[in-house]
Amino acid sequence: MNLVSIRIITADLNGLVKFYEQVTGMPVVQYTPDFAELQTKTATLAIGSTKTLQFFGGADVAQASQNRSAIIEFLVDDVEKDYERLADFLKPYIVQKPTTMPWGNKSLLFRDPDGNLVNLFTPVTPETIKKFESKN
Numbered sequence: 001m002n003l004v005s006i007r008i009i010t011a012d013l014n015g016l017v018k019f020y021e022q023v024t025g026m027p028v029v030q031y032t033p034d035f036a037e038l039q040t041k042t043a044t045l046a047i048g049s050t051k052t053l054q055f056f057g058g059a060d061v062a063q064a065s066q067n068r069s070a071i072i073e074f075l076v077d078d079v080e081k082d083y084e085r086l087a088d089f090l091k092p093y094i095v096q097k098p099t100t101m102p103w104g105n106k107s108l109l110f111r112d113p114d115g116n117l118v119n120l121f122t123p124v125t126p127e128t129i130k131k132f133e134s135k136n
Contacts, residue, residue, distance in 0.1 A: 066115075071109075071117040079121055083098050096109040
């Protein structure tokens with residue numbers, strides 16, 4: 001088994017597409033007016049409009065802007081540089097400026113426009129650097 005994708009359901013697909021393009025500096029491919037994907041080397045962040053819920057059993061299957069438990073995480077080369085690049089853009093969304101966590105990552109935590117938590121992180125201890133060498 002292999003985790004390949006996380007999907008966000010949103011009422012504002014275009015807004016989230018633009019947000020994630022700005023944050024990642026990568027293109028988001030919009031396949032239809034209601035579905036887009038940000039493809040990275042290791043996984044895909046899919047973004048579906050609320051209209052796509054009809055294919056999964058109806059509007060009650062998921063609700064946009066209701067996540068309070070998951071964090072979308074991106075491994076980055078230098079979280080401090082990304083913070084400098086994005087500080088003005090992310091100002092209304094910042095939860096925590098770059099901080100070294102007890103498990104060895106320096107993390108920048110913010111919310112996307114739908115309220116989903118996003119973490120940009122860089123391994124900074126020898127143990128975590130070794131753990132992520134092959135993933136970056």
